[in-house]
Amino acid sequence: GAGVSQSPSNKVTEKGKDVELRCDPISGHTALYWYRQSLGQGLEFLIYFQGNSAPDKSGLPSDRFSAERTGGSVSTLTIQRTQQEDSAVYLCASSLGDINTGELFFGEGSRLTVL
Amino acid sequence: QKEVEQNSGPLSVPEGAIASLNCTYSDRGSQSFFWYRQYSGKSPELIMSIYSNGDKEDGRFTAQLNKASQYVSLLIRDSQPSDSATYLCAVRTGNNRKLIWGLGTSLAVNP
Numbered sequence: 073g074a075g076v077s078q079s080p081s082n083k084v085t086e087k088g089k090d091v092e093l094r095c096d097p098i099s100g101h102t103a104l105y106w107y108r109q110s111l112g113q114g115l116e117f118l119i120y121f122q123g124n125s126a127p128d129k130s131g132l133p134s135d136r137f138s139a140e141r142t143g144g145s146v147s148t149l150t151i152q153r154t155q156q157e158d159s160a161v162y163l164c165a166s167s168l169g170d171i172n173t174g175e176l177f178f179g180e181g182s183r184l185t186v187l
Numbered sequence: 188q189k190e191v192e193q194n195s196g197p198l199s200v201p202e203g204a205i206a207s208l209n210c211t212y213s214d215r216g217s218q219s220f221f222w223y224r225q226y227s228g229k230s231p232e233l234i235m236s237i238y239s240n241g242d243k244e245d246g247r248f249t250a251q252l253n254k255a256s257q258y259v260s261l262l263i264r265d266s267q268p269s270d271s272a273t274y275l276c277a278v279r280t281g282n283n284r285k286l287i288w289g290l291g292t293s294l295a296v297n298p
Contacts, residue, residue, distance in 0.1 A: 114275075181230055
């Protein structure tokens with residue numbers, strides 16, 4: 073596709089359930105980022121994938137959060153045993169890569185609501 | 188001191204005026220600087236990048252970088268109501284090459 077695609081766009085779940093969020097980056101982009109943004113708050117970095125390198129997981133808030141990127145393209149962010157504080161918009165972004173670029177293209181986000 | 192700081196605003200300017208948005212950063216080794224615009228309920232979109240000291244102009248937008256003073260600014264000329272959004276400053280740091288984000292400045296352009 074022409075842009076970064078995320079699914080689902082909205083997800084409502086019950087506390088304690090697991091959720092999976094998907095990101096399909098722009099074709100050819102080697103770098104992929106996951107961010108979280110709560111209402112009225114700034115961007116919170118979660119995880120960064122660059123090519124075949126080991127991902128930078130330093131932003132994951134707890135071991136309930138994990139992410140993978142298969143074949144250097146599609147990425148899945150998994151949140152296990154969701155809590156109410158996990159409610160936020162989860163944003164995926166991709167870029168052409170190289171550590172010197174900050175020119176990110178964002179998807180429309182997945183809004184997660186944990187009841 | 189936060190790594191990237193912005194005034195939260197709101198910054199309110201009349202239509203047609205110049206809006207000036209500022210961002211300071213702490214890592215003197217930072218090399219790359221970016222301005223993103225985020226409309227309410229939408230995702231951030233890149234509007235300007237700047238890598239060298241001085242000014243960079245793109246249409247009504249001008250980014251200004253002063254590495255000695257560790258600040259980067261965004262000027263919006265002939266502001267329009269459609270420019271009303273939150274403007275995020277992002278800096279690629281020099282020490283660990285991470286992209287650090289400010290919390291954003293809310294801009295309101297009044298007709």
